[in-house]
Each structure stands twice: as structure tokens, then as C-alpha cells.
Amino acid sequence: MTKKETIIESAIKLFSDKGFEGTSVRDIATHADVNVAMINYYFGSKDKLFESVVEYKASFLRGVFSELVNNKKLSPIEKIDFMIDQLIERKFSDAKFSHLLHRELSLELRPQLRDAISGILLKNIDPVKTIIKDGIKVGVFQPVDIELTLTTVIGTIHYLLTSDTICQKILGKKEGFSAFQNKHLKKRLSEHTKKLMRSHLLKNK
Amino acid sequence: MTKKETIIESAIKLFSDKGFEGTSVRDIATHADVNVAMINYYFGSKDKLFESVVEYKASFLRGVFSELVNNKKLSPIEKIDFMIDQLIERKFSDAKFSHLLHRELSLELRPQLRDAISGILLKNIDPVKTIIKDGIKVGVFQPVDIELTLTTVIGTIHYLLTSDTICQKILGKKEGFSAFQNKHLKKRLSEHTKKLMRSHLLKNK
DNA sequence: TTTTTTATTAAACATTTGTTTAGTTTTAAA
DNA sequence: TTTAAAACTAAACAAATGTTTAATAAAAAA
Numbered sequence: 243m244t245k246k247e248t249i250i251e252s253a254i255k256l257f258s259d260k261g262f263e264g265t266s267v268r269d270i271a272t273h274a275d276v277n278v279a280m281i282n283y284y285f286g287s288k289d290k291l292f293e294s295v296v297e298y299k300a301s302f303l304r305g306v307f308s309e310l311v312n313n314k315k316l317s318p319i320e321k322i323d324f325m326i327d328q329l330i331e332r333k334f335s336d337a338k339f340s341h342l343l344h345r346e347l348s349l350e351l352r353p354q355l356r357d358a359i360s361g362i363l364l365k366n367i368d369p370v371k372t373i374i375k376d377g378i379k380v381g382v383f384q385p386v387d388i389e390l391t392l393t394t395v396i397g398t399i400h401y402l403l404t405s406d407t408i409c410q411k412i413l414g415k416k417e418g419f420s421a422f423q424n425k426h427l428k429k430r431l432s433e434h435t436k437k438l439m440r441s442h443l444l445k446n447k
Numbered sequence: 448m449t450k451k452e453t454i455i456e457s458a459i460k461l462f463s464d465k466g467f468e469g470t471s472v473r474d475i476a477t478h479a480d481v482n483v484a485m486i487n488y489y490f491g492s493k494d495k496l497f498e499s500v501v502e503y504k505a506s507f508l509r510g511v512f513s514e515l516v517n518n519k520k521l522s523p524i525e526k527i528d529f530m531i532d533q534l535i536e537r538k539f540s541d542a543k544f545s546h547l548l549h550r551e552l553s554l555e556l557r558p559q560l561r562d563a564i565s566g567i568l569l570k571n572i573d574p575v576k577t578i579i580k581d582g583i584k585v586g587v588f589q590p591v592d593i594e595l596t597l598t599t600v601i602g603t604i605h606y607l608l609t610s611d612t613i614c615q616k617i618l619g620k621k622e623g624f625s626a627f628q629n630k631h632l633k634k635r636l637s638e639h640t641k642k643l644m645r646s647h648l649l650k651n652k
Numbered sequence: 653t654t655t656t657t658t659a660t661t662a663a664a665c666a667t668t669t670g671t672t673t674a675g676t677t678t679t680a681a682a
Numbered sequence: 683t684t685t686a687a688a689a690c691t692a693a694a695c696a697a698a699t700g701t702t703t704a705a706t707a708a709a710a711a712a
């Protein structure tokens with residue numbers, strides 16, 4: 243790993259944990275074990291480092307749903323099931339970074355980051371829309387509000403992982419309960435969302 | 448309005464627009480047209496001001512759903528409909544502040560704010576749980592995952608209002624589109640969510 | 653009215669912030 | 683081996699931040 247990458251990885255970790263404004267360049271330098279000046283040497287500024295972080299993450303993100311659209315072996319509802327599990331898996335493994343991006347978007351203090359971030363967050367939106375659209379066209383799905391159906395799936399998963407506090411309060415759990423690495427919760431969420439989508443989408447239940 | 452309240456109202460406005468870290472006490476003082484020192488005089492610190500802001504908002508929030516539980520005139524699904532419209536109305540009129548609270552919770556840098564914030568965000572959670580539970584007991588609703596059903600409703604509404612950028616990208620709107628005061632979107636969201644809950648909850652559709 | 657408490661101010665304070673400089677070491681090219 | 687570019691460092695810089703101080707004005711209590 244190059245020194246530049248070390249800085250980016252440290253920034254990802256610290257931005258995710260403490261937020262962009264809550265992390266100083268000295269924090270990052272210490273964590274990456276480099277001189278503070280190296281951050282400006284490589285990236286120009288703290289803002290530009292954030293942009294690099296977003297680009298770096300985006301480069302690791304491949305569109306997993308584009309090939310799903312033309313898959314002939316899976317039925318529309320099976321494709322939806324697959325999508326739900328993929329989204330849950332991704333969110334659970336990277337919840338803190340995801341919320342970093344959402345915090346940034348909800349503020350929009352750095353407009354130059356807007357498109358890159360929304361690109362990451364909604365990379366798979368078009369394929370999924372198509373899957374639902376096709377299901378309706380074929381007559382397997384009811385004529386639903388496609389965009390808002392999508393919002394429901396993403397919103398449910400996202401909201402549950404806002405914070406341990408929210409999760410505990412909604413689920414009525416004790417204070418020690420941690421959502422993010424909880425396999426049982428993952429399964430429960432998967433089952434709920436699939437069931438929800440089945441009754442919402444399918445004509446013959 | 449007292450000077451103390453003027454400061455709180457300015458803080459609400461600026462924290463909502465620019466975030467807590469993004470707002471300086473001098474910003475607030477200027478906006479409230481008071482001397483900077485008055486903030487520490489009245490509140491002690493910027494952190495404590497944030498706490499006062501949260502308490503202040505909480506005092507204006509009454510539980511609208513508690514009386515709904517024992518309402519005999521409305522059927523369970525009508526109660527759900529009412530709840531959905533109430534939640535949408537509230538979120539649309541106060542989206543930025545709501546996101547301020549969610550940003551704070553997702554970071555948890557100020558633990559002393561945790562309970563007050565989750566209290567505001569999930570004030571109505573127990574009555575709504577009860578409404579669904581009763582609907583199941585009476586036999587009108589299917590046996591669903593109550594807590595996650597709630598998460599779906601709140602999550603859908605919340606996610607759609609994350610930012611104009613997210614909203615535009617999901618709905619496929621042009622760049623000028625603004626979500627927050629859009630009556631058509633409000634109606635569309637209401638219809639989608641109600642429809643979703645009907646097919647998810649009702650036994651006889 | 654005098655005294656005491658409360659409210660208000662401008663200025664200073666101490667830190668922290670992101671950034672730059674000027675110099676040094678290391679690496680690579682000529 | 684000499685030279686030029688890149689990598690790296692410690693220190694300094696300037697601006698912004700939250701907070702406190704010391705003094706004054708206003709209000710309330712005695």
C-alpha cells in the first residue's frame with residue numbers, strides 16, 4: 243500500500259467514525275503515521291482529500307445489479323429477493339461510511355462532492371427500476387409506484403442502521419445491543435423486507 | 448420573545464442549515480443580533496446550547512398518537528392511514544431539523560444528547576406499535592414484524608427527504624426540483640405508503 | 653436613594669484549525 | 683558521479699474557534 247493510500251484509508255476510518263468536521267488533518271496524519279504536510283502535499287487540501295476518499299470508494303464499487311436485469315433464470319420476485327439481500331449485506335458491512343455520505347448530502351456544504359456521492363449511493367438504481375418495470379409489464383407485478391417502492395427498500399435498511407440508539411429504541415432492545423454486526427437482525431430484516439415486497443408487488447399471493 | 452429564546456431560534460435555524468460543527472457561535476450571535484458572550488452567559492457553552500435547542504423543540508412536541516390507540520371510531524387501518532399522514536406532514540415541515548438530529552445520532556459525539564434526541568425522533572413509537580398489535584389481535588391485520596413495519600414507514604419518508612439531490616436522482620427529476628415544499632410529492636408519498644401498508648397488513652384485500 | 657443583582661459589552665485569551673514554507677533526505681535520471 | 687526531481691520533515695503562519703474577563707449599564711431589591 244502506498245503512502246497515499248494509507249492516508250486515504252485512515253481518512254475513511256476517521257471520517258466514518260467522527261465525521262468530516264470532527265476529524266482534523268492531524269488526526270489523520272497520526273493515524274496514518276505520516277507527517278501532516280503530506281496530506282496537503284498529496285491531496286492539496288482537506289476538502290480535496292474528501293473528494294479523493296469518495297472517488298477511491300467508488301472505484302471499489304461495481305454495479306452488481308446490471309447483469310441481473312437480463313438474467314433469464316430468475317423470476318422478477320427472485321430478482322427482488324436477491325437485490326434485498328445484496329443491499330442489506332452492503333449496508334451492514336459499510337454502515338458508517340454510508341452514513342458519512344448521507345450526512346454530507348443532507349448538508350451539501352461541499353457542492354463539488356454532490357454528484358460523486360449520489361453516484362455511489364444510488365449506483366444501482368436504474369437496473370432495479372427496470373426489474374420492477376419488467377415485472378409489471380410481464381404481468382407478475384402489480385402497477386406500483388416504482389421509485390417510491392425503491393425508496394421503501396433502501397429507506398427501511400438505511401433507517402434501521404442510523405445508530406445503535408435508534409435501533410435499540412425501535413426494537414425495544416437493551417442498551418448493550420449493537421446492530422451492525424448482528425446476524426440475527428440481518429436475517430430478520432431480510433425476511434421482513436422480502437415479505438413486504440411480496441405482498442406489495444405480487445399479483446397472485 | 449426573550450433574548451434567550453431568540454438565541455435558541457437562531458441556533459435551530461443555523462444548526463439545521465449548516466450543521467452543528469458548521470455553525471460558529473458568532474454566526475448565531477450575529478443572526479440573533481446579540482453579543483457573542485451572551486451565548487455563554489445564558490447557556491454556558493455551545494454544547495449546552497445544543498442541548499437547550501433539543502429540549503426546546505421537545506417541549507413543542509406533543510404525542511399525537513397516544514389518544515389514537517383507544518379511538519373507537521376508527522378501524523385499525525384507518526388509524527395507520529392517519530399516522531402516515533401525520534408523519535409525512537411533520538417530516539415535510541421540519542425535515543432539516545430532523546436531519547440535524549439524525550446526523551447527531553449517527554455520530555454520537557455528544558452522548559449526553561443521545562436520549563433526548565432519540566426521545567424526540569421516536570416519541571410516538573409505542574402507541575403505533577400498540578395500534579398494529581391490536582389490529583393483529585382483532586384479526587384484521589396479518590402477523591407482521593411490528594417493529595420493522597414501523598421502520599419501513601419512517602424509513603421511507605425519512606430517506607426520500609435526505610436531500611434534494613437524492614430525491615431528484617431517485618425520482619428522475621431535473622436539477623431544479625425541490626422536494627421539501629412539493630405538495631404533489633407529499634400526496635404521492637402518502638398514497639404509496641398507505642397502499643404499501645394495506646397490502647402488507649390487511650388480511651382481506 | 654442606595655445597594656445589589658442581573659444583563660450587556662468590547663476586548664482579550666488560549667487552542668485548534670488547515671495550510672505553507674524552507675530546508676533536508678531520498679530516489680531516479682542524465 | 684553529478685544533477686534534477688520527488689518525497690519528506692519540523693516549524694511557522696494566519697485565521698477561526700469557543701470561552702473568559704473586566705468593565706459598564708440596566709433593573710430590581712433594600
